[in-house]
Amino acid sequence: MTQQRVRVGIVGPTGYAGMELVRFIAQHPYMDVSYLAGSGAHTGPIGDVLPHLRRLSGLPTVSAFSPAACAESCDLAFVALPSGESGAIAVELATRGVRVIDLSGDLRLPGDVYRAWYQREPLANEVLARAVYGLPEVNRTDIAAASLVANPGCYATAAILALRPLVGWVDAQRVGPIAIDAKSGATGAGRGAKQHLQLGELANDFYPYRVGAHQHTPEIEQALDGVFRILLTTQLLPIPRGIFVSAYVQIDPDLAPAVHARYASFYESAPFVDVLPPGHVPHIKSVAGTNDCQISIAWNERTRILQVFSAIDNLGKGAAGQALQNANLMCGFDETMGLSGTALWT
Amino acid sequence: MTQQRVRVGIVGPTGYAGMELVRFIAQHPYMDVSYLAGSGAHTGPIGDVLPHLRRLSGLPTVSAFSPAACAESCDLAFVALPSGESGAIAVELATRGVRVIDLSGDLRLPGDVYRAWYQREPLANEVLARAVYGLPEVNRTDIAAASLVANPGCYATAAILALRPLVGWVDAQRVGPIAIDAKSGATGAGRGAKQHLQLGELANDFYPYRVGAHQHTPEIEQALDGVFRILLTTQLLPIPRGIFVSAYVQIDPDLAPAVHARYASFYESAPFVDVLPPGHVPHIKSVAGTNDCQISIAWNERTRILQVFSAIDNLGKGAAGQALQNANLMCGFDETMGLSGTALWT
Amino acid sequence: MTQQRVRVGIVGPTGYAGMELVRFIAQHPYMDVSYLAGSGAHTGPIGDVLPHLRRLSGLPTVSAFSPAACAESCDLAFVALPSGESGAIAVELATRGVRVIDLSGDLRLPGDVYRAWYQREPLANEVLARAVYGLPEVNRTDIAAASLVANPGCYATAAILALRPLVGWVDAQRVGPIAIDAKSGATGAGRGAKQHLQLGELANDFYPYRVGAHQHTPEIEQALDGVFRILLTTQLLPIPRGIFVSAYVQIDPDLAPAVHARYASFYESAPFVDVLPPGHVPHIKSVAGTNDCQISIAWNERTRILQVFSAIDNLGKGAAGQALQNANLMCGFDETMGLSGTALWT
Amino acid sequence: MTQQRVRVGIVGPTGYAGMELVRFIAQHPYMDVSYLAGSGAHTGPIGDVLPHLRRLSGLPTVSAFSPAACAESCDLAFVALPSGESGAIAVELATRGVRVIDLSGDLRLPGDVYRAWYQREPLANEVLARAVYGLPEVNRTDIAAASLVANPGCYATAAILALRPLVGWVDAQRVGPIAIDAKSGATGAGRGAKQHLQLGELANDFYPYRVGAHQHTPEIEQALDGVFRILLTTQLLPIPRGIFVSAYVQIDPDLAPAVHARYASFYESAPFVDVLPPGHVPHIKSVAGTNDCQISIAWNERTRILQVFSAIDNLGKGAAGQALQNANLMCGFDETMGLSGTALWT
Structure with missing residues (x-):
């Protein structure tokens, strides 16, 4: 049986978590990066702002984020923007039918707790209720069934x-x-x-x-x-x-x-x-x-x-790695796919 | 009144604590480094093994340690050797009438406690009893009266x-x-x-x-x-x-x-x-x-x-700085002498 | 057609170049580490001295080097010992029919030049003549035909x-x-x-x-x-x-x-x-x-x-990476096999 | 004879060169920091933005720069602002009778050369002609006679x-x-x-x-x-x-x-x-x-x-240290005053 390939978008690819998502997914046997978009501050080849990614082939250029374009080109998206911006975009993409992993703090807490600790207005409770907390070692089964995942903090x-x-x-x-x-x-x-x-x-x-x-x-x-x-x-x-x-x-x-x-x-x-x-x-x-x-x-x-x-x-288990682990579970893949590298000792 | 100058010896000057003692004492208005000696592995100008000290003038060359030579050329000595070696030398110098600050762990604890935590034989209890624990913020008065000080650990x-x-x-x-x-x-x-x-x-x-x-x-x-x-x-x-x-x-x-x-x-x-x-x-x-x-x-x-x-x-308050602070108290100097430098921020 | 797998030995696996060889070969589709041996100072699981390799499965334990054992268990060997030790071992293994890449400086220079710059006795000229200098960008063809390669200096x-x-x-x-x-x-x-x-x-x-x-x-x-x-x-x-x-x-x-x-x-x-x-x-x-x-x-x-x-x-193109690139050429593999990782930016 | 004390101003004290000027001058026997001023972004105690200076006593608080206030409170001023801002302020202070050392690149080059390499408009040639290039090892005598010094680049x-x-x-x-x-x-x-x-x-x-x-x-x-x-x-x-x-x-x-x-x-x-x-x-x-x-x-x-x-x-010989060396020469002091510290090796 041929494995269905998954088209993946990364919103915020020039930040540190986004950068690592690009690196990990490049090693994934069944995922393709099909969409890269940010605030619009950097557009063009990602290698221009992250020289170590210059030679990864087949990457789309970075564009200014558009929900419609993202939803059209992706089966699954990672949203790796600052807390306060990220959650609303993640929810919008989920509403458009994209499976989404949000790497910010916006979807992890009840509204009142979020307000107290982030000192910012939370998203609506019914929205927050849709997100599953993405720590596989604790709730692997819920993640596998989720369409919107709140990736844990580092x-x-x-x-x-x-x-x-x-x-x-x-x-x-x-x-x-x-x-x-x-x-x-x-x-x-x-x-x-x-x-x-x-x-x-x-x-x-x-x-x-x-x-x-x-x-x-x-x-x-x-x-x-x-x-x-x-x-x-x-x-x-x-x-x-x-x-x-x-x-x-x-x-x-x-x-x-x-x-x-x-x-x-x-x-x-x-x-x-x-x-x-x-x-x-x-x-x-x-x-x-x-x-x-x-x-x-x-x-x-x-x-x-x-x-x-x-x-x-x-940036690994504390952000991009865990996000891909969650994505693997959501897609029915082995949770280690794309994540098998060994650390450098020096 | 002219202040009497103090002749100072440093045993172990090429280790990190010894190196800092040389640097601090070079700034001291009433102390002169009169003796530098170690195990004999390095003898000669200290600048040969610690290039940043090359240009300090008036330093004696490093010799192989001799208790008699040390006692003859110093009023006060710092012993900055590894635990297990340092204490016995400190005690010997004290016995010869030199005021001594020992920077090792050898004189800080009762014998049985030392044996349990250092897994090494302690010095004799009557010897240990002579040493005053050198934390000025706790027992400034005792230090001022002491001739043998156990400098605290970092x-x-x-x-x-x-x-x-x-x-x-x-x-x-x-x-x-x-x-x-x-x-x-x-x-x-x-x-x-x-x-x-x-x-x-x-x-x-x-x-x-x-x-x-x-x-x-x-x-x-x-x-x-x-x-x-x-x-x-x-x-x-x-x-x-x-x-x-x-x-x-x-x-x-x-x-x-x-x-x-x-x-x-x-x-x-x-x-x-x-x-x-x-x-x-x-x-x-x-x-x-x-x-x-x-x-x-x-x-x-x-x-x-x-x-x-x-x-x-x-190496400062955790070793050489505190040792000089103790020495100042033992000599009746203001405890800040030679120790007034400002940190580098970068 | 099924690709024949290559059994690989690493002599000196707990040094930096050896450690990287283990990491790279673990990613290679057609090579298996079949032998790890050093001076005998460290024997046992490699993860005991290189914790980041703890979880690599299927590695042999590190043993004390034996030419006969190495020749028996390997089709190809990397010798990553200090200059002065490495070359003679590489030659011995080559004589026993193992394809060898030597990472030291012992096989790179004519004897008289080696003597002048390394201030050590060179191997015999007829031995040196057998080694091919392993810089693929300069002499890829010779390397592909070689059984003994002198891996370049960093x-x-x-x-x-x-x-x-x-x-x-x-x-x-x-x-x-x-x-x-x-x-x-x-x-x-x-x-x-x-x-x-x-x-x-x-x-x-x-x-x-x-x-x-x-x-x-x-x-x-x-x-x-x-x-x-x-x-x-x-x-x-x-x-x-x-x-x-x-x-x-x-x-x-x-x-x-x-x-x-x-x-x-x-x-x-x-x-x-x-x-x-x-x-x-x-x-x-x-x-x-x-x-x-x-x-x-x-x-x-x-x-x-x-x-x-x-x-x-x-340690990459300057040692272990280049050595594996050479090994790929010697085995008829694509020269990039096992070497496709992307750098970390942070 | 009692040495006349020199009142010193530092314009730009929260930058790196300014910060080091504060540290060096605090060790100077005949200089007092009498004025600290910057763009106005940081006002108040300097220890609030440079914690390592918290305990230096007797420092004025940082104010927003005013040429008149500076001229009134200082005999000598260091201007350590970015190139493009610094030179004009240095010249203005010099015109008001303050001896000035400018640490920027604004006064070091002829106008046309400055324009070509800094890609910015230079100060007027008659202004540039007043500044002496402050490298004591090359033109110590000129510096001693100068009232406006262009401190060299690092x-x-x-x-x-x-x-x-x-x-x-x-x-x-x-x-x-x-x-x-x-x-x-x-x-x-x-x-x-x-x-x-x-x-x-x-x-x-x-x-x-x-x-x-x-x-x-x-x-x-x-x-x-x-x-x-x-x-x-x-x-x-x-x-x-x-x-x-x-x-x-x-x-x-x-x-x-x-x-x-x-x-x-x-x-x-x-x-x-x-x-x-x-x-x-x-x-x-x-x-x-x-x-x-x-x-x-x-x-x-x-x-x-x-x-x-x-x-x-x-920041030393490449900026603040050399600036103080120049100031010493301009004031007739020994050029090493305030500059006798020994480096840290670790």
Whole structure:
């Protein structure tokens, strides 16, 4: 049987997530990039603004976005625009019959929560209700049936994967608040020029930002079924890409010997989550450029704290990689298609 | 009155802490470097192995260490050798009448604790009893009277300064274990060649090491009077220098409004500790190359966790800077002498 | 027709070139890694020393090298050991009937030239005579017929590709000596721990080394048919990988208008060499992780100097990528097999 | 005798050169920062936009620039604004009787040359004629007598210092065009946000820009008395600061043995220029944060090319440091005042 090919559009291809979508889909056996469009600031060959993509053949030129043109030329679209712009476009495309993955925060939260954390007006509740939260390790089945997917946030993905095996397994009442100490490379803030992200400013530095106020906080709590109260601390690493999460959880000591087995079995059928053997720790470099997530756990007897470490690429499993994983599920493909690359170590 | 000049020796001047001692003391109005000696692997002008020091005039050449020569040519000595070698030499020099600051971990802990965490035989208890723990913000008076000082560890300094104002101010029983999420630049591991510290390995990466087993753990608990149980997590930043600590403390919410004032008053007379105004956060770059420590606090109402952030230079306040601060106190100098430089922002 | 699969051995798989060979061959449709062996310092799963390769399935464990075992289990072998060790092993394997690509400098030069520049005894001339120099853009046909290939040096590859189109096209007498200002990332010096390559030493720095004495100098002159006298200056970039060459050639001004067309036609059928359109320049990031070479030229009317810029990945086209390209030719495969990846931009 | 203190203004203090001027002058024994003013985009404490300066005491707040206020509160002013804005302000302040150092390119070139290379209208020739070119190693005496100084460009400083000893010493006719391969850290492009300077873009990369068209080209030729034709190639290093120049000069072989002595004697009384002993090479790290310039030379017998390497900090000797050196000369101070710091090695 011949596999039906899928025509794919990318809205926002010159941003970092869009750029990675182009790279991943170029490796996909059954998808073709049929449409590239953005705000209109850059039109023409994508290689003009992203030199490393110069030699990918068969790509359409970047045009100014038009919903009608997109709907006509695509079976499936990724919308990778800033929050506040992206969701409405994703919904419009979905209404026109395109399967859509939205990479922004616009479709992930109930309206009132969105308003409180994003400090912006949400889309209508009936619209939000159409979107399925796209974390395959948590709700693979719903994603496969969805036509509109809200792709998770980068910090949220790393944190949720680190903690989800504990939901329904530990006594959440006893656990108390969970501190999630998270660190991200500079591309997490997007490709637009910002003074504090200049190499001359960020190189050799490290510091926290949006302390106690990062908008991925409610997304994490929601994806953990609301059983934990979490404190998400976000900090900037002077590197281009990667997220590292260190979570501190006070679990019942009696559970400690069983935690590793719990994580291993929870992720047994998750092709992108690697629960490391005891004594190993995640490395950002091991996952950079891929859709992988590395997780390790360590029980600290002295303080009775369970440490959970996770590492992802904020542009891979934290954005474009996961979006393609979702798209694979929506199309009935193996979820790893186009996503089998190995990281560079240096 | 003419100030008596102090003749200073540095044992281990070609390591990172030793190198910084040379740089700081060159700016000191009343100290002269009179002796430089190491293992004998490098002898000759220090500029041959540390090109940035080529043009400092008046430095003695580096010789192979001899206790007698050192004692003869110095009033005060810094011993900056690896733990396991450094302490015994420091003690010997002290016995010969030299005032000594030892930068290793050998003199900081009781013998049994040292044995458990360093997995090495400690010095004799009567020897350890002679050393004063050199954290001026905690025991300035004892240091001023001491002839042998155990200079604190780099992680320990950042963590203790972050938490010390809480000792005796919060109800330690209610607080529970404190997670200290710490990150350090590469120079914290010394100047000896190690594969995992090569630029080709560490650049673009981030990961934890010695999980639950870092030897600064008991040093921190001890300097906090044993009232808290702490979990120290140490992680490698792909930058040359700097330590950043994020500590998570569950304090009584009633205390929250008073915390900033508590920190500000606690460090009022500490010339190197800058308690930042609300809304500001420490930056590693703001303290790199200096003896400064930046601290900020943030109360998270949702989780009732107090966040304390601190940043130091692991070679400055975390090693050589603090050692000179101690030496100033021991000599009756203003503690800031030779330590007034401003960080580079880029 | 079913393609015969090729069993491939890698001698030195835990060094940087070996590590990249594993990664590339894992993507090859008709090659299988059947043998991994080194000095014996690391034996066991390769993922234990190279965590990013943990999840590649089907790899043999690393053993201590044995020529007999290698010859038995491989149709083709890459020998990626240090110069001085590598060549003799490559020759031995070739003698046992294995097709071999040697990545060291041992088989690239006549004995007397090798002795002068490597300051080490060369292999016997009759042995050296068996090896074909493996730069496909220059001698693709010879490589396809070879059983023993000397893979070019990293600097040499970047420099030769930058200048080769000029051979036989410009009047070499008029050109005079050519200055090649070359810069390389840290992995060019191998994976062994060296103090000057520690992140704490190399970060934020830049400097030349082996001034006037780099051993790739005669290799470049030889591959340019000896028509030019070149001065190769090698300098360290504080990044993990990539080589950038800036070459300065005084050509006849009358030729200037035709240079771009000359380069474009010279590399027309070279799948990995991208002669950029006027106004574009190579970026190390555009080629990192790939087997690509970007070249641009610029004619400077004021000084009558032709500038040629080239960029490669020292581990890609400068080592492992080119080695696989050679292996493809030796096996009759399309030369791009396993080498089609796109660079990461961030 | 009591030294008269000098009241100093800095126009543009929140840019990189301005920021370094603040840092250097804070160490000056006889200068006080009495005025800080910019475009008005940032007003208030300088520590709000440059956290590392938070603790410098006694600084005026940043105000919106007013010529009258500046002239009233300053004896001497540094104008560190972008080219095109800076020169006119410098001239206005000079007219009001303030001694001025202008750090832009506006006052360095004859009007027609400026127009051709900066593609902008120059100031009037009678205005340009008032400015003295501020390279102390070339025209210290003129600077000491000047009231308006054009501070040299960063690339220009590194290149001129590398080549100036050859002027009048080699036969310029025989030398032919000189290729100057120059590399600069990111701060050379200023502090304004630009996409290509984001850490996510520039990290791990290296590439040339403004090929054959950099505006420092005529400045270098002019400062070398017009005897050489030079090709300046400017390239971006993925580090915050530092310039490295590699120059290739075809000199008469008979002169080769005498070159080092020539350089050493030429810079004998230049306190900031360090002509390294044979076998040593400049390091960017050895000069970062300082006003130093390291120079080394190497004669290549094979190609009869003299290589000259020089390294400076683009913000030190390439901008703020040199500006203060000039100011010291203009005020009759020792030229090293405030400029005696030692670089950080890590």
